[in-house]
Amino acid sequence: MKGIVAKKVWPGFLHGWVRFFLFLLIASPPTAIFGQQVISPVSPESAASAAEVSIAINPVNINNIVAGSLMQGYPDSSAPDFSFWSKDGGKTFSPVPVPNPDDRTQGDDVILFAGGGMCVHAFITFTGLWDQAPKRASNGIAIVRSGDGGETWGDQTAVIDHLNSKTPMEDKPWLVFDRYTRSPQYGNLYCSWTRFDVYGSADPQDTSQIMFATSRDGGESFDPVIRISDSGGDCLDDDGTLEGATPSVGPDGSVYVVWAGPRGLEFDKSTDGGKTFGKDRVIGDISGGWNSDVDGILRHNGMPVTAVDHSQGANRGRLYVNWIDDRNGNKDVFLVSSADGGETWTDRVQVNASEGDNGRDQFFTWMAVDPVDGSVNIVYYDRAKTEGTMTRLTLARSLDGKSFQYFPVDIPEFKCNSTVFFGDYIGIDAQQGRVAIGFMHFRENGQLGVSSAVMDFLPNTVEMIEHGSRMAGQPERITVQHILIGFEGSLPGKDVTRSKMEAEQLASELLKRALAGEDFDALVKEFTDDEHPGIYQMANFHSIPDTTPEVTADKIFPRGGMVRGFGDVGFLLEVGQVGMSEYSAAKSKYGWHIIKRIK
Numbered sequence: 114m115k116g117i118v119a120k121k122v123w124p125g126f127l128h129g130w131v132r133f134f135l136f137l138l139i140a141s142p143p144t145a146i147f148g149q150q151v152i153s154p155v156s157p158e159s160a161a162s163a164a165e166v167s168i169a170i171n172p173v174n175i176n177n178i179v180a181g182s183l184m185q186g187y188p189d190s191s192a193p194d195f196s197f198w199s200k201d202g203g204k205t206f207s208p209v210p211v212p213n214p215d216d217r218t219q220g221d222d223v224i225l226f227a228g229g230g231m232c233v234h235a236f237i238t239f240t241g242l243w244d245q246a247p248k249r250a251s252n253g254i255a256i257v258r259s260g261d262g263g264e265t266w267g268d269q270t271a272v273i274d275h276l277n278s279k280t281p282m283e284d285k286p287w288l289v290f291d292r293y294t295r296s297p298q299y300g301n302l303y304c305s306w307t308r309f310d311v312y313g314s315a316d317p318q319d320t321s322q323i324m325f326a327t328s329r330d331g332g333e334s335f336d337p338v339i340r341i342s343d344s345g346g347d348c349l350d351d352d353g354t355l356e357g358a359t360p361s362v363g364p365d366g367s368v369y370v371v372w373a374g375p376r377g378l379e380f381d382k383s384t385d386g387g388k389t390f391g392k393d394r395v396i397g398d399i400s401g402g403w404n405s406d407v408d409g410i411l412r413h414n415g416m417p418v419t420a421v422d423h424s425q426g427a428n429r430g431r432l433y434v435n436w437i438d439d440r441n442g443n444k445d446v447f448l449v450s451s452a453d454g455g456e457t458w459t460d461r462v463q464v465n466a467s468e469g470d471n472g473r474d475q476f477f478t479w480m481a482v483d484p485v486d487g488s489v490n491i492v493y494y495d496r497a498k499t500e501g502t503m504t505r506l507t508l509a510r511s512l513d514g515k516s517f518q519y520f521p522v523d524i525p526e527f528k529c530n531s532t533v534f535f536g537d538y539i540g541i542d543a544q545q546g547r548v549a550i551g552f553m554h555f556r557e558n559g560q561l562g563v564s565s566a567v568m569d570f571l572p573n574t575v576e577m578i579e580h581g582s583r584m585a586g587q588p589e590r591i592t593v594q595h596i597l598i599g600f601e602g603s604l605p606g607k608d609v610t611r612s613k614m615e616a617e618q619l620a621s622e623l624l625k626r627a628l629a630g631e632d633f634d635a636l637v638k639e640f641t642d643d644e645h646p647g648i649y650q651m652a653n654f655h656s657i658p659d660t661t662p663e664v665t666a667d668k669i670f671p672r673g674g675m676v677r678g679f680g681d682v683g684f685l686l687e688v689g690q691v692g693m694s695e696y697s698a699a700k701s702k703y704g705w706h707i708i709k710r711i712k
């Protein structure tokens with residue numbers, strides 16, 4: 114350390130920087146944050162009837178965003194569904210027809226990425242479903258995969274396929290990868306969906322059930338399908354039917370599935386990598402049932418969405434479930450969560466602002482939890498501030514799963530047309546502070562199109578920042594050495610007796626000495642409440658996949674896994690500079706960190 118002269122970092126600058134963001138947080142009215150979003154058409158203007166959107170951000174390159182949806186009338190293809198890839202952070206999208214070798218009807222598209230960046234597109238595929246005596250009939254669920262971010266796709270792999278039969282009918286799959294490197298089932302791909310014995314049948318002998326399949330080889334093949342619902346629903350595709358199963362994976366590899374049906378929201382869980390599931394549990398009601406009407410929309414559902422917090426934050430491992438129902442006499446978005454793998458659940462939280470709701474509807478919701486900062490990001494159509502069927506979209510973002518900040522999607526409100534099929538869902542994903550939303554809306558020409566909104570946030574905050582600027586100028590990796598000055602009770606398991614005020618005085622004294630050029634290593638040795646030498650290699654948010662949120666084998670600490678102040682100060686320093694992260698319960702909970710960047 115000797116010989117590296119500490120350059121002066123004016124501590125007031127750091128304080129001011131933090132205060133600047135706090136000021137924004139308080140001063141910004143929740144409905145006035147426009148101009149930093151990137152809004153782009155996903156389906157081309159030349160196409161029509163684009164609806165039912167799923168969207169995903171590549172965890173190893175957040176500028177690679179892939180969406181999937183139904184689309185018709187695209188001049189170059191008669192395919193029923195498409196994927197759309199972007200490699201510029203959502204500024205432009207290119208359509209690719211979904212491979213369809215048997216010329217079937219396809220839909221219910223789902224897009225997701227594996228931890229390593231492989232993209233998967235799942236969909237239902239059928240023929241002859243609606244004919245009384247079809248010449249040929251088939252139905253099933255298939256996936257295709259892309260190793261180049263969505264530009265080219267391989268052949269279809271069947272999750273399940275019934276040849277020469279339209280029964281049973283497989284409907285509305287949802288999928289999730291186990292992307293958590295410490296999970297014993299890392300890389301598993303899980304799929305849950307509804308099976309109708311006979312679609313539309315009123316015969317009480319015919320039931321709907323929730324089915325489940327696992328791929329243990331990245332989507333090359335799937336295990337035999339298992340049924341996970343203990344009691345079925347009817348086959349009428351209405352409130353009495355089991356529908357909307359969405360799977361999620363916990364950091365320990367547990368698989369959670371929630372669906373809607375006549376008993377409300379039902380929860381099931383597997384702790385052996387999807388081989389067996391438990392007893393279904395009702396975790397809440399869905400007032401008015403999942404099938405609910407919205408003016409100007411052909412059909413609407415409030416089915417549940419699940420997501421798990423994989424961050425190193427306070428809510429790591431928390432399982433979130435959100436849905437829409439009309440318990441308040443109009444549609445609202447709700448959220449519950451469980452911190453103990455589904456044993457107990459929090460009280461219901463209303464996601465959309467109740468103040469100013471004006472008795473209006475919020476409808477079609479989807480949710481993503483950012484694996485880096487644990488932020489809960491929920492999008493929905495919003496009529497709180499419109500009239501008639503005029504519609505907008507709102508992103509609600511929360512850092513604690515309880516209180517939300519609202520970010521209206523920056524598109525003009527649009528009028529709905531109930532004669533056009535609007536699809537059954539919209540999409541959202543969140544990665545490293547970036548939130549990508551895929552949604553359908555009526556365009557000026559009256560056609561239904563899909564667009565995307567990309568918003569960049571400073572991780573761990575509700576501060577939207579300029580697109581792509583998140584880490585502008587910041588290094589990918591740094592090595593820092595620090596002196597930690599704790600106080601009584603701030604360091605669990607350590608016997609520190611000094612008071613908070615004494616700690617503050619000592620920290621400011623040590624900062625002055627370090628800035629004056631004293632041997633930093635000697636100061637660490639003498640004063641730190643951490644271990645000497647207290648040297649850490651830290652990887653910035655954008656330089657390490659979220660799939661490795663823990664310390665890597667070569668002892669690199671992801672920024673998202675450190676107390677926030679440590680990274681906030683460390684990444685602003687030049688090599689040789691010294692700064693300080695002041696004690697704060699939210700940002701620097703162990704005490705004062707005097708930090709010197711040494712690499």
Ligand SMILES: [Ca+2]
Pocket residue numbers: 165220221536537
């Ligand atoms: Ca559908």
Ligand SMILES: [Ca+2]
Pocket residue numbers: 341342343381390391392393
């Ligand atoms: Ca079960």
Ligand SMILES: [Ca+2]
Pocket residue numbers: 352401402403404405
């Ligand atoms: Ca209903």
Ligand SMILES: [Ca+2]
Pocket residue numbers: 443444445470472473474475
């Ligand atoms: Ca409402």
